[in-house]
Amino acid sequence: MKKIEAIIRPEKLGEIKTALATAGFIGLTTFEVKGRGRQKGIMLSYRTSEYRVDLLPKTKIELVVDDKDFEKVVGIICDIGKTGNMGDGKIFILPVEEVIRVRTCEKGTGAI
Amino acid sequence: MYKKLGNTRCFALIAAVFLILAMPALAEEAGAINSGDTAWVLVSAALVMLMTPALGLFYGGMVRKKNVLAIIMQSFIILALISIQWVLFGYSLAFGPDTGRGLIGGLEWLGLNGVGAPPNPDYAATIPASVFMIFQMMFAVITPALITGAFADRMKFSTMMVFSVLWATLVYDPVAHWVWGMGGWIRTLGALDFAGGTVVHITAGVSAFAAAIIIGRRLGIGKENMAPHNVTMTITGGALLWFGWFGFNAGSALAANGLAASAFIVTNTAAAAAALTWTIVSWAHGGKPNAVGIVTGAVAGLVAITPASGFVGPVPAIIIGIGAGIFCYFAMHLRSRKTNVDDSLDVMACHGVGGTWGAIATGIFASIAVNSAGADGLIYGNAGLVVKQLIAIVAVMAYSLIGTTIILKVLDATMGLRVKDEEEIEGLDISQHGEKAYL
Numbered sequence: 001m002k003k004i005e006a007i008i009r010p011e012k013l014g015e016i017k018t019a020l021a022t023a024g025f026i027g028l029t030t031f032e033v034k035g036r037g038r039q040k041g042i043m044l045s046y047r048t049s050e051y052r053v054d055l056l057p058k059t060k061i062e063l064v065v066d067d068k069d070f071e072k073v074v075g076i077i078c079d080i081g082k083t084g085n086m087g088d089g090k091i092f093i094l095p096v097e098e099v100i101r102v103r104t105c106e107k108g109t110g111a112i
Numbered sequence: 113m114y115k116k117l118g119n120t121r122c123f124a125l126i127a128a129v130f131l132i133l134a135m136p137a138l139a140e141e142a143g144a145i146n147s148g149d150t151a152w153v154l155v156s157a158a159l160v161m162l163m164t165p166a167l168g169l170f171y172g173g174m175v176r177k178k179n180v181l182a183i184i185m186q187s188f189i190i191l192a193l194i195s196i197q198w199v200l201f202g203y204s205l206a207f208g209p210d211t212g213r214g215l216i217g218g219l220e221w222l223g224l225n226g227v228g229a230p231p232n233p234d235y236a237a238t239i240p241a242s243v244f245m246i247f248q249m250m251f252a253v254i255t256p257a258l259i260t261g262a263f264a265d266r267m268k269f270s271t272m273m274v275f276s277v278l279w280a281t282l283v284y285d286p287v288a289h290w291v292w293g294m295g296g297w298i299r300t301l302g303a304l305d306f307a308g309g310t311v312v313h314i315t316a317g318v319s320a321f322a323a324a325i326i327i328g329r330r331l332g333i334g335k336e337n338m339a340p341h342n343v344t345m346t347i348t349g350g351a352l353l354w355f356g357w358f359g360f361n362a363g364s365a366l367a368a369n370g371l372a373a374s375a376f377i378v379t380n381t382a383a384a385a386a387a388l389t390w391t392i393v394s395w396a397h398g399g400k401p402n403a404v405g406i407v408t409g410a411v412a413g414l415v416a417i418t419p420a421s422g423f424v425g426p427v428p429a430i431i432i433g434i435g436a437g438i439f440c441y442f443a444m445h446l447r448s449r450k451t452n453v454d455d456s457l458d459v460m461a462c463h464g465v466g467g468t469w470g471a472i473a474t475g476i477f478a479s480i481a482v483n484s485a486g487a488d489g490l491i492y493g494n495a496g497l498v499v500k501q502l503i504a505i506v507a508v509m510a511y512s513l514i515g516t517t518i519i520l521k522v523l524d525a526t527m528g529l530r531v532k533d534e535e536e537i538e539g540l541d542i543s544q545h546g547e548k549a550y551l
Contacts, residue, residue: 045399046339047408048448
């Protein structure tokens with residue numbers, strides 16, 4: 001099993017969620033995060049000072065999938081999440097040791 | 113033999129006799145008090161009252177999230193404190209019968225003794241004296257509140273409370289007496305201040321600057337992000353300030369008449385001119401036109417027109433607004449680039465510089481044609497008025513500076529002015545008030 005951690009543009013979340021659900025991937029967790037990448041942030045000004053805001057708001061999605069599914073999920077996220085501009089985000093894949101469903105305590109891929 | 117009057121007819125007769133005897137007194141009161149004037153000044157008092165919480169919002173949006181409640185709380189507590197101080201002795205000191213040298217009023221009106229429904233023709237002949245008092249109260253309230261912007265994010269709440277009452281009593285009340293009180297030496301001198309350019313804005317601006325120097329810079333300034341946490345809050349406050357300022361300036365006509373109308377109009381005109389000027393200047397000076405800028409510009413214009421509002425016409429008001437937009441904008445930049453004074457919300461640049469420009473502009477543009485009770489200014493051939501304005505400005509600046517410094521030094525030695533470093537880092541909302549603005 002693999003965990004997919006995807007940092008995406010916040011405005012892309014709705015579309016990606018819908019597409020994942022359509023493809024059969026219902027369970028996921030989202031986080032509001034701030035991050036800095038090569039985008040270099042933006043300049044804002046206030047009265048006499050200017051300041052660079054280089055931590056920009058992003059959304060992080062986490063979902064755990066069976067080994068056979070992760071390429072499909074990554075494909076969905078990339079296709080919808082990309083705009084072609086800097087700041088589209090990143091996806092990280094991690095190995096998962098075990099998955100347990102709290103309601104029934106069952107383990108394994110069936111618990112995803 | 114005569115017929116005895118029935119009880120009812122007896123009472124009716126007695127009542128009629130009293131009514132007839134009272135007629136002259138009623139007629140006199142009814143004839144002297146103008147209901148339109150009274151209604152307008154009462155409404156103006158309410159408008160100016162609103163300006164203090166509005167100031168809390170204006171400032172509140174500009175501070176960091178962890179300090180927003182503290183600065184709003186400071187405005188509110190000052191509203192409460194000075195409301196009581198004014199009634200007990202502040203009004204008497206400011207507007208009471210002069211004690212001899214035009215420096216301060218007496219204590220004859222302690223607890224508003226003698227201040228009631230009958231008008232006091234020294235100040236306003238057509239409204240109850242109590243209405244004049246409550247209108248003036250709101251000016252006494254907002255002036256110390258202005259100063260809170262200079263020491264934002266680091267002042268001890270308890271000391272601030274004591275400071276505000278001491279400052280109101282020892283700085284504001286005397287200066288109000290000098291400029292507006294019957295027998296006040298600046299009033300006698302003939303310097304003009306229609307609604308408080310000197311009394312409110314110069315005192316607050318200069319005192320704020322002194323306070324900022326004495327209290328010291330915020331921790332982390334220059335390194336940490338101290339950008340406004342909620343610009344929409346600042347805009348809301350600014351809008352309410354512009355609105356309330358109609359009461360501040362037009363209400364100072366103390367009558368519902370052509371002068372009030374004229375003051376209303378020039379107030380709006382100067383605010384608009386200053387807002388536009390600030391927007392254009394900041395745009396040209398390398399930035400983009402922004403919301404904090406336009407509302408700050410408007411406030412600067414409102415400050416500058418305050419002393420002139422009952423003495424100038426709309427075209428000079430435009431010039432005064434443009435001047436405010438330019439002078440206050442560059443004063444702000446000078447303060448932050450060339451000095452290390454952390455007057456955090458630029459009270460001196462807006463109020464001190466704006467009020468000074470307004471007082472001088474009054475000396476230039478005042479016209480008897482606008483207000484026959486005023487004077488002509490420089491452009492009408494009377495250079496003497498500018499001289500009088502300058503005397504008033506310098507005297508009030510010096511007094512405010514010295515008075516504030518003494519009060520703060522004494523409080524620093526006794527109570528301490530500043531919160532501890534860890535309290536400042538944690539934020540005043542939690543450390544001083546045990547509260548979070550946003551959960």
